[in-house]
Amino acid sequence: MPDIKLRNQPFDLVFHPKESVIFSSLLTGEVKAWRYDDDNGSTSSSWSVRPSKRTARAIAVEESGKNVWMGGKSGTLFQMTSEMGTIVREQDKAHDVPINRVHCINENLIASGDDDGIIKFWDPRKPEMIREYNQHFDYISDFTYFDDKRQLVSTSGDGHLSVIDIRSNKNQPLTVSADQEDELLSIVQVKGGQKAIVGSGLGILSIWNRNLGWGDSVDRIPGHPASIDAIVSLTPDIIATGSEDGMIRVLQVLPHKFLGVIASHEEYPIERIKLDRNSKWLGSVSHDECLKLTDVSDLFEDSDDEDQEIDSDSDSDEEVEMEIEKKKKKKGKGGLGDLGRGGQEQETTDFFADL
Numbered sequence: 001m002p003d004i005k006l007r008n009q010p011f012d013l014v015f016h017p018k019e020s021v022i023f024s025s026l027l028t029g030e031v032k033a034w035r036y037d038d039d040n041g042s043t044s045s046s047w048s049v050r051p052s053k054r055t056a057r058a059i060a061v062e063e064s065g066k067n068v069w070m071g072g073k074s075g076t077l078f079q080m081t082s083e084m085g086t087i088v089r090e091q092d093k094a095h096d097v098p099i100n101r102v103h104c105i106n107e108n109l110i111a112s113g114d115d116d117g118i119i120k121f122w123d124p125r126k127p128e129m130i131r132e133y134n135q136h137f138d139y140i141s142d143f144t145y146f147d148d149k150r151q152l153v154s155t156s157g158d159g160h161l162s163v164i165d166i167r168s169n170k171n172q173p174l175t176v177s178a179d180q181e182d183e184l185l186s187i188v189q190v191k192g193g194q195k196a197i198v199g200s201g202l203g204i205l206s207i208w209n210r211n212l213g214w215g216d217s218v219d220r221i222p223g224h225p226a227s228i229d230a231i232v233s234l235t236p237d238i239i240a241t242g243s244e245d246g247m248i249r250v251l252q253v254l255p256h257k258f259l260g261v262i263a264s265h266e267e268y269p270i271e272r273i274k275l276d277r278n279s280k281w282l283g284s285v286s287h288d289e290c291l292k293l294t295d296v297s298d299l300f301e302d303s304d305d306e307d308q309e310i311d312s313d314s315d316s317d318e319e320v321e322m323e324i325e326k327k328k329k330k331k332g333k334g335g336l337g338d339l340g341r342g343g344q345e346q347e348t349t350d351f352f353a354d355l
Helices: 318-331 345-352
Strands: 003-005 010-015 021-026 031-036 043-049 056-061 067-072 077-081 087-091 099-106 109-114 119-122 131-133 140-146 151-156 161-165 184-190 195-200 205-209 219-221 228-233 238-243 247-252 257-264 270-275 281-286 290-295
Touching: 010 270, 010 281, 010 290, 021 056, 021 067, 021 290, 067 099, 099 140, 109 140, 151 184, 184 238, 195 228, 228 270, 238 270, 247 270, 257 281, 257 290
Parallel strands: 010 056, 056 099, 140 184, 184 228
Antiparallel strands: 003 290, 010 021, 021 031, 031 043, 056 067, 067 077, 077 087, 099 109, 109 119, 119 131, 140 151, 151 161, 184 195, 195 205, 205 219, 228 238, 238 247, 247 257, 270 281, 281 290
């Protein structure tokens, strides 16, 4: 699989929404861009800039693909052109503490979250921030945006998930979840946006049903041996998770099945994973100073008979539970229990044997 070797540790990455370009932010404060071949994943350097001398932690690209936004340890927010990396805006001291996550909601609204749990909204047409939210008291770990309800959902190290209605001029969230008693590190939409999956510090995936509100999760999927720092949706029903143990796993949700390990950064923790616009290349960055591209286009062909089931922790969805129980009886065995390295090598080999 194609790898981009770097001289310093990458912290985040993002794909261009319309072109075969990938961007990454680095420990040195640099932002780099590469062009890649849609078919074989071969890459060539496009540009490199260093907006800050301090760590560039977070990067996001606008919906149109015109500009890239970067935030980091300096607390300054940068806007750069995606074509050349030219800095077009520098919001000095946008946050008083390091920026940990940036999200482009639409062309006129950018969200940034910092180490103290502060979320700020920015309009590129205006010189100052337009709103600030302080419902969290620990770092903002991830964002996802539900366009149908105009809701931005954030996860935090304080164990809470919060929902902001971007149409409201109030600086109060729509709702804040109950304390999950664990760091919430990542979030992704599944089932066509009807549900969300959240990854935690203890290696638990929690399922949230929008129809039942955001007060608490409705189901839990145990099994990861380490924290789940990144999640991406490959299909409406299948997700890839990046864990602290350096492994990228693929799982089906509702019903829950472990499908295999598709990539590894050895023992180095996964920082972020993203899927390109054609759902072919999965990009991942880790502490191994490497940006890895994994081809997932034909990952699930002929794999139905090789799946393993994972037990869920609740009976919130009776139909799902009944289906899982039926399959357990047919197979005569229970769930995976642990998705660690040791018990997966044979399953992974079998899973990929026919690909």
